[in-house]
Amino acid sequence: MTISRRTLLATLGALPAAALLPRQAFAAYPDRPIHLIVPFSAGGNADIVGRLVGNEIGKAVGQTVVVENRGGAGGGVGAAAVAKSAPDGYTLLVGSNGPLTINPLVHANLGYDPEKDFTAVALTSYVPHALILANNTPAKTIAEFVALSKKTPMNIGTSGVGSASHMTLERFKAASGANITHVPYRGGGAMMPDLISGTVNGAITEFSTALQLHKGGKAHIIAVAAIKRSKLAPEIATFIEGGVKDFLAQSYIGIVAPSKTPAAIVAQLQKAVEAGLKSGPTPERLISLGAEVATPEQMTSAGFAAFIKDDFAKMKEAAKLAGITPT
Secondary structure, three states: OOOOHHHHHHHHHHOOHHHHOOHHHHOOOOOOOEEEEEOOOOOOHHHHHHHHHHHHHHHHHOOOEEEEEOOOHHHHHHHHHHHOOOOOOOEEEEEEHHHHHHHHHHOOOOOOOHHHHEEEEEEEEEEEEEEEEEOOOOOOOHHHHHHHHHHOOEEEEEOOOOOHHHHHHHHHHHHHOOOEEEEEOOOHHHHHHHHHHOOOOEEEEEHHHHHHHHHOOOEEEEEEOOOOOOOOOOOOOEOOOOOOOOOOOEEEEEEEEEOOOOHHHHHHHHHHHHHHHHOOHHHHHHHHOOOEEOOOOOOOHHHHHHHHHHHHHHHHHHHHHHOOOOO
């Protein structure tokens, strides 16, 4: 039987709109593996946290999460790749200080705009920064350290110019009046032998890294830049207790997606992160590494976005203090 064009159009018009959509429109997200990009090499804090959280996301959404390391340019290479990817929830970034709040202050041509190219999903955790001193530097408190620095300038290392630890050092110098000479290294690993040998007086680094040396008696932490003392080392005072008002600093890890990712997908991913970090082995593992799990508010899209905005303001202030301009 031959169907006229008029009859065909009338028949199609009577069908539900959903029946006319392509097959892909019926697929529930996610229907294939999700790629989680870690913009640093394997083995670091971002990589460890990214793999733990990626596993939790996978369990919650019922799909494989493939973790990929794409290091380079302080996290800029991996961040740019995610920024340019399709906003469909299948390519995500393990975001941290470097690619999200420091790189814009250091590099003139990033290849991406952290503010415009990403949508915050959830903050997962952060590791407070700590001031750790070589054993041949006798100060045991912030007050003693500041007093000592005014007699003899202190050489303090960080993981490099423009790094999160460098920004913390500049803020500490300004807030405390300590007489400090910055000694930049190419990463925290290169700095540790000089700290242990006493070649430098001390270092600003992540608490998780410093804690191993402190516990092993190879150096001693005198302050941690957190709201309260760590349960892992309750003998260590905070910077605030040491007299540095409201001084907080950390290396944070969170999940971001390309901008224009549908709100429903962002919400699904956010709930997956929240569920994985509410209780169980993953938050326990993060805490054992010296990290602090994000608060429920910080674990929301809006909360993480506000956290990033606040951190960027602090980094901008620190970059100004250090005389850093984008090049």
